[in-house]
Amino acid sequence: MTEQLLGQALVEEATKKSGLIWVRGDGPERALWHAWHDGAAYLVGDGPGEQPLPGLTDGGTARVTVRSKDKGGRLVAWTARVSAVAPDSEPWEAVTTELKGKRLNAVDAERMVERWSRECRVLRLTPESSTTELPTSSLAAPPPATxxxxxHPIPAALPRLLLGRGRKRSSKRHA
Structure with missing residues (x-):
């Protein structure tokens, strides 16, 4: 019981302090920004200008890996139950307020939550189990297609054209 409580505390503290979490649902693993609220990590995405949430489905599960903010090493990995947060549901306002505070570089900050309700998905990742054991393999994956x-190398003449090198300047002054 004590070990389970320590695991829950580690999941919460590490996830709260981390700017990104690595999440794998049925699709590829992705680094995603999030907000921790009321015992779960919340994500917003799958809309214009927002992060993609591939393979994360309502009612499914996901594997979350949290890394150290300063050293980048893996701190804890946890299994999450994925559930969608409906725009008209009770937790919507509190959750989107937390997410809005974490969202960087939004072009429409005043209307962002309204846009999320129309065009995006907000997901709750509720921790079910955790481990601090290190994996036996590297967990490295090829980068996603892009x-x-x-x-390409710049043309050899470009620095001369841009910086004006190679031009002879006249030292005569015109009256």
């Missing part, structure tokens, strides 16, 4: 490309 249309982004690597930069």
């Amino acid at each position: 249309p982004a490309t690597t930069r």
